[in-house]
Amino acid sequence: MLRMILFLLTAATLSAGALGAEKGTTGGDLLRMDRGAVILAYTGQYNEQFPASAIIDGRLRDYWASSAHDLAGVQPDSFIIELRRTYRLRTLVVDNRQDDEEQYPGVSAKEVKFYASIQSHKGPWKVITVVKGKPFARTEKQLDKPVAARWLKVEVLSNHGNPSYTEITELEAYGDPVGKEPPPVDPDGVYQTNYGPLFLQVKGNRVEGCYELDKGYVYGTTDGRVFNLNWIEHHGEEKGTAVLVLSSTRFLNGLWYEEGDLSGTWFGNKLKQGSSIGCDPITAAAGVGFNGGELAAGVQ
Numbered sequence: 001m002l003r004m005i006l007f008l009l010t011a012a013t014l015s016a017g018a019l020g021a022e023k024g025t026t027g028g029d030l031l032r033m034d035r036g037a038v039i040l041a042y043t044g045q046y047n048e049q050f051p052a053s054a055i056i057d058g059r060l061r062d063y064w065a066s067s068a069h070d071l072a073g074v075q076p077d078s079f080i081i082e083l084r085r086t087y088r089l090r091t092l093v094v095d096n097r098q099d100d101e102e103q104y105p106g107v108s109a110k111e112v113k114f115y116a117s118i119q120s121h122k123g124p125w126k127v128i129t130v131v132k133g134k135p136f137a138r139t140e141k142q143l144d145k146p147v148a149a150r151w152l153k154v155e156v157l158s159n160h161g162n163p164s165y166t167e168i169t170e171l172e173a174y175g176d177p178v179g180k181e182p183p184p185v186d187p188d189g190v191y192q193t194n195y196g197p198l199f200l201q202v203k204g205n206r207v208e209g210c211y212e213l214d215k216g217y218v219y220g221t222t223d224g225r226v227f228n229l230n231w232i233e234h235h236g237e238e239k240g241t242a243v244l245v246l247s248s249t250r251f252l253n254g255l256w257y258e259e260g261d262l263s264g265t266w267f268g269n270k271l272k273q274g275s276s277i278g279c280d281p282i283t284a285a286a287g288v289g290f291n292g293g294e295l296a297a298g299v300q
Contacts (some may be wrong), residue, residue, distance in 0.1 A: 006277040008034055009210075015158075017134065017262060020140040020238065022090055026173075028173060029058070029093075029172045029173065029174065029298060030059045030083055030084070030087055030172075030173045030175060030205065031056045031081065031083075031090075031152075031170075031171050033053065033056055033057055033058070033092050033138065033172045033226065033227060033243045033245050033255070034058060034228070034242055034243060035155075036083065036084025036085075036122050036225050036226055036245060037056050037083055037084065037228075037245070038056075038081070038082050038123050038245035038246075038247045038253050038254070039052050039053050039056065039080070039253055040080040040081065040082055040121050040151075040229050040247060040249065040251060040253070041075045041078075041079070041080040041121075042077075042078065042080070043066075043075075043076075043078045043079075044066055044067030044075040044077065044080045045064060045065065045066065045067060045156065046065035046067060046165065047064060048072075048263075048264035048265060049066055049262065049263075049264070050063060050065035050167075051064065051154060051255065051262075051264070051265045051267060052064055052079055052229055053253065053254060053255050054102075054192050054255070054260050054262065055079070055169070055170055055171045056170070056171060057160060057170075057205075057243070057255055057262075058170070058268060059205055059262075060097060060098050060169055060170065060286065061097070061098065061262075062103075062169075062262045063098050063099060063100075063144070063165045063167055063170075064103070064167060064168050064169075065100070065107075065165055065166070066156075066165050066167070066254075066296070067167040068164055068165065069163065069164055069165065069166070073078075074114075074189070075106075076155040076156055076157050077153050077155070077156040077166055078107065078153065078154065078156070079152075079153070079154045080121050080151065080152070080153055081152045081153075081154065081171075082121055082150065082151050082248065082249075083152070083173075084148065084181065084225060085150065085152055085153070085177055085179075085181040085182060086118055086148055086149065086150040086152075086178040086179060087148070087149060087160030087175040087176060087177055087178060087298060088146040088147070088148050088175050088176050088177075088178070089128070089143065089146060089147050089148075089173050089174070089175035089239075090142065090143055090146050090174055090175045090176070090177050091103065091140060091141065091142050091143065091172075091173070091174040091175070092114055092128065092129065092140075092141050092172070092173055092174075093131070093138060093139065093140045093141070093151075093170070093171065093172035093173070093174075094107035094112045094131045094133035094138075094139045094142070094168065094169075094180070095133075095138040095168070095169045095170040095171070095172065096109060096123075096133050096136065096138070096139075096167070096168060097136060097137060097138055097169055098169040098170055099135065099136075099167040099168070099169055100167060101136060104162050104164070104165060104167075105162065106135075106159055106160040106161030106162035107159060107160070107166060107167045108134070108135040108136075108159060108160050108166075108167060108168075109156050109158075109159055109166055109167065109168045110131045110133055110157075110158045110159050110160050110186060111130055111131075111132055111133075111157040111158045111159075112130065112131045112154060112155070112156055112157070112158075112171075113120070113127070113129075113130045113154070113155040113157055113224075114127075114128040114129055114130075114131065114133065114134075114152060114153075114154055115128060115152065115153040115154075116147065116148065116149035116151070116152060116153075117126050117149065117150065117151040117152075118148050118150050118151075118183050119153045120151065121249065123136050123153070125153050126147070128143065128147050128149070129141060129143060130157070133168070135160055138199075141241040145228070146175060146176075147252055148178055149173075150156050150171070153154035156168070166183050166286045173200070178298065179224075182247060184223075184246065185200050185224075185225075185227045185246055185247075185248065185250050185270070187200055187207070187224055187227075187246055188200065188201050188202055188221065189223075189270055189271070189273060189275065190268065190271045190275040190277045191252050191268040191271065192269055192271055193211075193252070193265055193266060193267060194226050194265065194266065194269050194293075195211060195213050195266060195292065196211060196212045196213045196282050197211065197212050197277045197278070198210075198211040198252075198268060198277075199211070199219075199277045199279065199280075199281070200218070201281065202222055202224065205221050205222060205223065206219075206221060206222075206283045207219065207220055207221065207222045207227055207229070209281055210218060210277070210279040210280060210281050210284035210285075210287075211231075211284075212277060212278045212279050214233040214234055214238075215233060215279060215284055215285035215287050216231055216232065216233035217231070217233070217281065217285045217290070218230065218231045218242075218257055224246070225245060226243070226244075226245050226246075227242070227243070227244040227245070227246070227254070228241070228242075228243055229241065229243070229254075230242075230244040231256065233288065235288060235289070236288040236289045237256070237297065239258075240256060240257050240258035240259065240263065241256070241257045242254060242255065242256040242266055243255055244266060244267075246270075250268060250269060250270040251267070251269055251270075252266075252269070252270065253265070253266075254266055254267070
């Protein structure tokens, strides 16, 4: 069964490089966090440095690696991905160019099955196609006819022979929007994340907030769904970036980076309106050497 991370949060617990559309595809890649795609659920990942969200971060340098396979019988690795809106998909891609094939021969994904739903992240699911990935290569498949999808279920049915692990660098999808884009969830409020409570407040395209852990301060830009954040903590001595995406299920998920390197996942459920948090943006900003709102106001 899929590990539904959006329902397994507990009270305890960048900036992505741009990659243009490849030749032969239609428009830009829809399976990217910076375009509003978000992982809702997955079966497993090796660790925080090889997370499920790496398959949609738009960076070839990062990739997903599975948790160890059960040698008694490998079960398909699976992902549930929500797109920003409904699209009529025309092309699907499995990219294995940066997988660790040299050290782990056969680790690259081989048969990758795609399903589509236009109703919910729970289905019902319609089979789209199977894309056969190749080691050290990007495999693009044009669909016989366009398929409408807001949610994708992706099953990795096999790899190229490695008995222990499977890897994918990137998944991509190309197509055209259908109908009107649904309004985003109200982003203002408190989120219970894997790093403790996080508070975000949005004004226009600017976002500012704080998190209790290490008295951190965040600021950046947002369109209400995608958050491009800068984080600062420990009196300004540690800083980095993050890309987080707010799904229609009020689940915030993404990745954080330090000195440009992928450092881990950052995810959480939005709490009910009026939930409290033990920090405020003004105090948090002052704690790292800025006036509250000063940095956010300067973001273009």
